[in-house]
Structure formats: structure tokens, C-alpha cells
Amino acid sequence: MPLCCAGLQPESRVKPTTLDEWLDYQQHIHALGVDLGLDRVRAVWQRMGAPSVARQVITVGGTNGKGSTVAFLEAMLAAAGQQVGCYTSPHLMRYNERIRMAGIDAGDAALVESFERIELARGEISLTYFEFGTLAAFDLFSRADLDVAVLEVGLGGRLDAVNLIDADAVVITTVDLDHVEWLGPDRDSIGREKAGIARRDRPAIVGELDPPEGLLDALDKQGAQVERAGRDFRVEREAHGWRWLHRDGTTLALPDPELAAPVQYANASSAIAALHALGIFDPAQLARMSAGGMHLPHAPARLQWLGGDPALIVDVGHNPQAARALAEWLDAQPPVRVHAVYGALSDKDVGGVMTALGVRIAHWHLASLDQDTPRGLPASVLAGVLHQVLPGASYDTHADVSHALVAARSAARHGERVLAFGSFFVASAVLAQVAG
Incomplete structure (x- = not known):
């Protein structure tokens, strides 16, 4: 060429x-x-x-x-x-x-x-x-x-x-x-x-x-x-x-x-x-x-705690291996209900990510990313995959990350946890919303 x-x-x-x-x-x-x-x-x-x-x-x-x-x-x-x-x-x-x-x-x-x-x-x-x-x-x-x-x-x-x-x-x-x-x-x-x-x-x-x-x-x-x-x-x-x-x-x-x-x-x-x-x-x-x-790393959105109660954590994990690392971290934390804000791109193994986290997620807030990038998946597609790999999982679909985050933080109770992950687009939107 x-x-x-x-x-x-x-x-x-x-x-x-x-x-x-x-x-x-x-x-x-x-x-x-x-x-x-x-x-x-x-x-x-x-x-x-x-x-x-x-x-x-x-x-x-x-x-x-x-x-x-x-x-x-x-x-x-x-x-x-x-x-x-x-x-x-x-x-x-x-x-x-x-x-x-x-x-x-x-x-x-x-x-x-x-x-x-x-x-x-x-x-x-x-x-x-x-x-x-x-x-x-x-x-x-x-x-x-x-x-x-x-x-x-x-x-x-x-x-x-x-x-x-x-x-x-x-x-x-x-x-x-x-x-x-x-x-x-x-x-x-x-x-x-x-x-x-x-x-x-x-x-x-x-x-x-x-x-x-x-x-x-x-x-x-x-x-x-x-x-x-x-x-x-x-x-x-x-x-x-x-x-x-x-x-x-x-x-x-x-x-x-x-x-x-x-x-x-x-x-x-x-x-x-x-x-x-x-x-x-x-x-x-x-x-x-x-x-x-050990005290200085510049690495935002790597299991970054953003405070609040319920606590908000954001991570850029977007594939099954990263999801397994998230699962390992969750297993080491006090056992509280976790509300996930999740969005993904079309080239990712969405089913593998969901399977890796499994029952650790009490409720999924599925966010559409198709307005952010041509590679972004709509929430309806995420819901279809979730139904296949985790039948009976509790979820809602949302037009974008902003709406998903608002819904998750409203649904989560004192002492529970909101975990936003799945793509740099998710992390970016969450950080912008919190900063704004």
C-alpha cells in the first residue's frame, strides 16, 4: 500500500x-x-x-x-x-x-x-x-x-x-x-x-x-x-x-x-x-x-475512589481479564451491595466481562455509548447479552452514562457501592460529571 x-x-x-x-x-x-x-x-x-x-x-x-x-x-x-x-x-x-x-x-x-x-x-x-x-x-x-x-x-x-x-x-x-x-x-x-x-x-x-x-x-x-x-x-x-x-x-x-x-x-x-x-x-x-x-502514581480511573456515601469508584477495566481483577478486588472488600454503571464498545467481549463479575453485581445500570463513538454499543444490546450470560440479573437501561450514574447513585443506599467501569468513555463521563 x-x-x-x-x-x-x-x-x-x-x-x-x-x-x-x-x-x-x-x-x-x-x-x-x-x-x-x-x-x-x-x-x-x-x-x-x-x-x-x-x-x-x-x-x-x-x-x-x-x-x-x-x-x-x-x-x-x-x-x-x-x-x-x-x-x-x-x-x-x-x-x-x-x-x-x-x-x-x-x-x-x-x-x-x-x-x-x-x-x-x-x-x-x-x-x-x-x-x-x-x-x-x-x-x-x-x-x-x-x-x-x-x-x-x-x-x-x-x-x-x-x-x-x-x-x-x-x-x-x-x-x-x-x-x-x-x-x-x-x-x-x-x-x-x-x-x-x-x-x-x-x-x-x-x-x-x-x-x-x-x-x-x-x-x-x-x-x-x-x-x-x-x-x-x-x-x-x-x-x-x-x-x-x-x-x-x-x-x-x-x-x-x-x-x-x-x-x-x-x-x-x-x-x-x-x-x-x-x-x-x-x-x-x-x-x-x-x-x-508507591505514593505518587498518576493513574486516574484505576479503581479510583471518588468519595460519597454510597461510595463511587471508577475504573477503566473493559475486557474479561480486567473484569477478573475487579472481581478479585470486590472479593477482598466488605460484602455490600454493588451497583454497576457499565458501558462498552462493540469490539469488546461483553459477555466475558459480565460473567467474570457475576453475582458480585447486585444491579446493572447499562449505559448506551453509541452517541459517544461509532463503536459504542446501545444499552439494549448490553441488556441482551446480560440476559444470555446471567439470566435473572437485575438491570436497567439508560440513554447515556450520565443518566446511568444518576440512577445508580439514587438507587444505592447508605454503605453500598457504585462501581462505574467498562470503557474509557464511561470513566471520562463519570469524572466529568463528578467534577462539574
Whole structure:
């Protein structure tokens, strides 16, 4: 497929000037929302000079846990006095959240200037919305004199635009069924795609205790220096705090992470393993920065408590593996009635999510997302799936997340819990409503 195969030519519409105009422009210049491959984005980056984005680069991929792992890495590195840039996606409230430097979101003016440089460089080459944003992160990081850039993979790994940069170390958090239309029908296929972010003779941290053979085989063929959770490093929970232990004898005594879910110990452990594998910090530094990082993660909507009584919790979990983590967390909480606000996109395993939570949800408030995105499912479809997988489950349908949240908070009684989850669109709407 030619590099200029899709989208409008640069001169075919009025040039944008504001950030909102630029984002709208990017939505229209490429025919496909997702168009995996590195040829187009590499060509543009080379035209921009392909400068180094930081002295060290850590790339984080995986099905779930990427955002939390990035947050731990950012917090730990900041605790060590490192200048850190983070690129994540999608955003919750503002596009600017995707690119952070020294803990501060990129400003509108900086993003616009970067988009203008990308537009000038791309010429006839068509880019997706995600590719524009990825190049903007690279561009801004290259101008910021960063010690470390932490990059979150958008989709898969091997053909994701983030993989344009050769990482000094990578973390692959988990592998589960998601985005199967692009990544493959099983964990082995998906694992092979995610392994593509690793580089020969460089550390590849595998955060899952039972990773698929496809992932391990692909990492071995690439010649990556694999370190596996449960084999090369492990977590030991204690009455107060926890310990991180490595096969080389390194042991760190750490406070519990502020992020609530039990799975966050695995995410924090993988982040520490990546920093340990880089070998740029001595044991005393690693201990201090790891301890400091437990208190600082920037990870909204990861089991985020929003207060109130009944309590409101919001989470971006959107696939069965994430739902199983939610179920594990609920099982560890006092047994109270849980009212779910749930919305989903059409490419998600809705039945798998519902089955994973099962009877833990006393009442489902199903929210339509079809007005938020073309991929959003109407509540009637969610209700049909719920009836199939959990016959007799109690539910109501709502026109949108806002109505579902109001209904759930009204129905929940003192001491009960409202859990809003299922999509970044759900989390974004809940956070906006609470803030407003």
C-alpha cells in the first residue's frame, strides 16, 4: 500500500490553528481509524530528523496494566530526580493528558506547534490520529532533554507507532484476548504481536505469572533478555507492606501501593524489574525510588475512589481479564451491595466481562455509548447479552452514562457501592460529571 494511499491531501482543507481544530483535522485525513504499520510514521519521523527522544527509553505493552505500570515508572523515576516524559493513551478528560513531561501535561500551544512541524514533514503521507499524537510525543520529548521517556503501546506492539523507537527496556504486563480482529484469535497470537516491542540483548520484563508460549517463543527468537515474574523476580506480601525480591539477591522492603487493586503489586513489581534490569541505579537508589513511587502514581480511573456515601469508584477495566481483577478486588472488600454503571464498545467481549463479575453485581445500570463513538454499543444490546450470560440479573437501561450514574447513585443506599467501569468513555463521563 503506498504511503499516501488514504486521506485528504494537506492542501485540500483549511489549515487548523487551535488544538481542537487540529484534533478534528486528524480524524479526517486518514481513511482508517486504526492502520497498523510503521512505514508511514517512520518516513515522517525520518523527515523530522529522527532525533533521540531521551537518554533512556522504556516501552510498556500488554493487554491490561499498561497505564498503571507507566504511572509507577514515572513516579519512581521522579522520586530519583530523573527528568521523565510519559506518553499514554487514550485520554480521560483532555487530549493533553497523553503527553506529560516532569509530571505536567503538554500545553495546547506546544501541541499545536508540534502538529505544525509534523504536517510540514508529512507532505503526501497520510497519518492516523494516533500516529499524529505519537509523533508529537516523540517531537516534544526530543526537545525536552529528558533522562527517561516512558512510552505506552497503543495497540498490540509489533506494528504500533510507538514501536518506532528502540526501547532500552520493555515491560509486557499481561496477555489476554482483546482487539482480536487486529492481533489474532488467541493468547499465543496476541503474545507474539506484543513481543515485537522487545529488542535483541535488551531487557524484556514479563509481568504475568503464566504468559502464553507465543510470547515467550517470540521473545526468545528476538534475542531479548527475558526476566519473568515468579521466576526472576517475585512479590511477597506482608502484614504491612510488601517485598520485591530478585534472583540476584536484591530485596526491597516497600510500603503498599496507593493504587487499590491486588493486581497493582504485579504492575509495581514489573516496573521495579525494568529499572533494576537497566542497571543505571545502585541498590540504595533503587530502594528509595521504589518506595517513593508507591505514593505518587498518576493513574486516574484505576479503581479510583471518588468519595460519597454510597461510595463511587471508577475504573477503566473493559475486557474479561480486567473484569477478573475487579472481581478479585470486590472479593477482598466488605460484602455490600454493588451497583454497576457499565458501558462498552462493540469490539469488546461483553459477555466475558459480565460473567467474570457475576453475582458480585447486585444491579446493572447499562449505559448506551453509541452517541459517544461509532463503536459504542446501545444499552439494549448490553441488556441482551446480560440476559444470555446471567439470566435473572437485575438491570436497567439508560440513554447515556450520565443518566446511568444518576440512577445508580439514587438507587444505592447508605454503605453500598457504585462501581462505574467498562470503557474509557464511561470513566471520562463519570469524572466529568463528578467534577462539574
